[in-house]
Amino acid sequence: MKNIITSIVLLTLFCSCGAQEITKEKTLANTQKEISPKPKLVVGIVVDQMRYDYLTRFESKFGEGGFKRLINDGFNCKNHHFNYIPTKTGPGHASIFTGTTPKYHGIIGNDWYQLDLRKKVNCVEDESVEPLGTLSEDGKKSPVKMLTSTFADENRLFTEMRGKSIGISIKHRGAILPAGHSANAAYWWDYDHNGTGNWITSSYYMNELPQWVVDFNNSGKADSYFKVWDTYYNIDHYVESGSDINEYERLFKGETNSGFPHDLNSLKDENGGYKVIADSPYGNSLTTDFVIEALIQENLGKDNHTDVLTISYSSTDKVGHDFAPNSVEVEDTYIRLDLELERLFKELDKRVGKDHYTVFLTADHGAPHAPMYTNSFKIPAGFFDLDTLLKEININLEESYGIPNLALSRINNQIYIDHKSAVANNLSIQELKIKIAQIVKSHDLISNVYITSELNNLNISLGYQELLLFNGHHQMRSGDVIFTFNPEVFKDTSWNRTGTDHHSGYNYDTHVPLIFSGVGIKKGETLNRTVVTDIAPTISALLGISFPNGATGNVLGFVLD
Incomplete structure (x- = not known):
């Protein structure tokens, strides 16, 4: 009789464990069905x-x-x-x-x-x-x-x-x-x-x-x-x-x-x-x-x-x-x-x-x-000579301070000042920035000019172009003075007179x-x-992964199924 009872208990436990395993498998299967498939x-x-x-x-x-x-x-x-x-x-x-x-x-x-x-x-x-x-x-x-x-x-x-x-x-x-x-x-x-x-x-x-x-x-x-x-x-x-x-x-x-x-x-x-x-x-x-x-x-x-x-x-x-x-x-x-x-x-x-x-x-x-x-269709457009601008800036600064080549580069519509030379000669970097900005601002075909101290403190509720400059400016890498052209204006180079360019x-x-x-x-x-910074967060959300560590964009939820 004891053996019969023991067998019944073991059988009950076995069936119970088996049922639990089947339930677990069903639950796991149901959970997997609920999870959206990821792309391979x-x-x-x-x-x-x-x-x-x-x-x-x-x-x-x-x-x-x-x-x-x-x-x-x-x-x-x-x-x-x-x-x-x-x-x-x-x-x-x-x-x-x-x-x-x-x-x-x-x-x-x-x-x-x-x-x-x-x-x-x-x-x-x-x-x-x-x-x-x-x-x-x-x-x-x-x-x-x-x-x-x-x-x-x-x-x-x-x-x-x-x-x-x-x-x-x-x-x-x-x-x-x-x-x-x-x-x-x-x-x-x-x-x-x-x-x-x-x-x-x-x-x-x-x-x-x-x-x-x-x-x-x-x-x-x-x-x-x-x-x-x-x-x-x-x-x-x-x-x-x-x-x-x-x-x-x-x-x-x-x-x-x-x-x-x-x-x-x-x-x-x-x-x-x-x-x-x-x-x-x-x-x-x-x-x-x-x-x-x-x-x-x-x-x-x-x-x-x-x-x-x-x-x-x-x-x-x-x-x-x-x-x-x-x-x-x-x-x-x-x-x-x-x-x-x-x-x-x-x-x-x-x-x-x-x-x-x-x-x-x-x-x-x-x-x-x-x-x-x-x-040719009377739409405003033109060319601006950045090399001549850089020369003009350096001539003007040398006349004012007696020091040559205080402006080192004009790349990406940004003027880089020679900080080492300015400090060695006890010149105010801020004063140099303002003076350069005034020279740049005096030219036709220039729409906006900013010095970095202004750009770093911009109220981003300001104009559209200012916001774009703010987003494109890196304090450790960007120049001291930044400017933009009017629409349809290119830098003037021998190869740029035909074809197209981009930067604006x-x-x-x-x-x-x-x-x-x-x-x-x-x-x-x-x-x-939608904006460019929305793409990576959207793909990250699709994959269920962390957003890129510097991401500032939004998930385009209306895109995802």
Whole structure:
């Protein structure tokens, strides 16, 4: 009888424990069902120098698988802007992925003047690292000058470094800054100054190039783009652009006019070798080739730890600088980029799965029309000679104080004072700032002038341009006097007389696309204003990770599903 009772008790306990385990499993399963699935891969695409109106102006020329796929399947933020000055490539890429402005991430330009070194420095230069894949100084690069984390960094920390982060761009800053400090790799193309034509990196990331990168560099893929660049469609169909031959566009060396076709193979010797590919839409094609190889070889999006792939299409910027927004060349470049996006998305569908990745596409800045072009329609525009201004300032200061070269640089519309010389000669820095500001303010084509003590104490409820200057100013890196031009005014250089440039806080430079698509994203659109610093917090919220440590933007909750 005792054995029977014992058996019954044990059986009851067994059944009870089994029921508890089944209940736990059901509860866990239900909990997992309630948790929104995360993407296995986040793809951040930056199109260098893409104005928002390229989406609408060239819409009839786009297919269904590129830009239109993103818009139709995703969420289109139609009133998206940058919220700082200067609108340059380095600050743009840093701001997109850190969720903050140059005031905090410290990338105040592509280059800036460093007072203690008494020279201009590049935003990603790093003398402590060695180049891999080249002997060029362009290989001595890293994200060390960026002061805050990116969402890719936070994803790496969240996944205990299991989630990968890889950045790819023809431009070093377009590859390095988005991928973050803890990236597995950043790769950029060695094209400038008659470069090797290799995809390269630095010892910041690794000790040697992976074999797959070496194999890609040896494949001859880059050389295959030394070919004729002609319009994708019959040139008569490019009604969205101006005349093909005009005086507003730069010429490739060796050409007598700006018209199609452009024979890159015959032009390469006079135009920097591989640089001529970067200056054409084929630079974007080569980027897609390399991105797809990285996707395959690095097994991105293949496990449950979210990976981050950042892509910056740089050739749009180079073509834009050369030919300006109204050119057939720019339109053709975007038609071809649309095809590259379609090719990329098909590979992502195949390799990762359509329901397993999230994409966002934006730009690092826009661009105005060529000043001479807008002048031809009586729209105010012009050129301002910054070198002459710097000389004028130094002549004036020397006449007043008997000391030469008190102003060291005028980079990024900022005047840097020689503090060491001023202190040695018992000069008031504040007095020098005020005097320089008065000289700058006396010129036509200048809209606003501020000294740093004013800028640091600005009431941010003041005007729009003042807020942008406030957000773009870093106390330890920015200059002593900062100024802005009137709309459509460029710095006057020999190469800037044709084509376009960018730097300002005006709509043509700040209004760019922002489209989200894929896992966790609603379908829709908004005309509500969004800003660049909102992107990283939104992706962080999607992934359920910490925001980048300096992020100042907001989560775009209406985008998330």
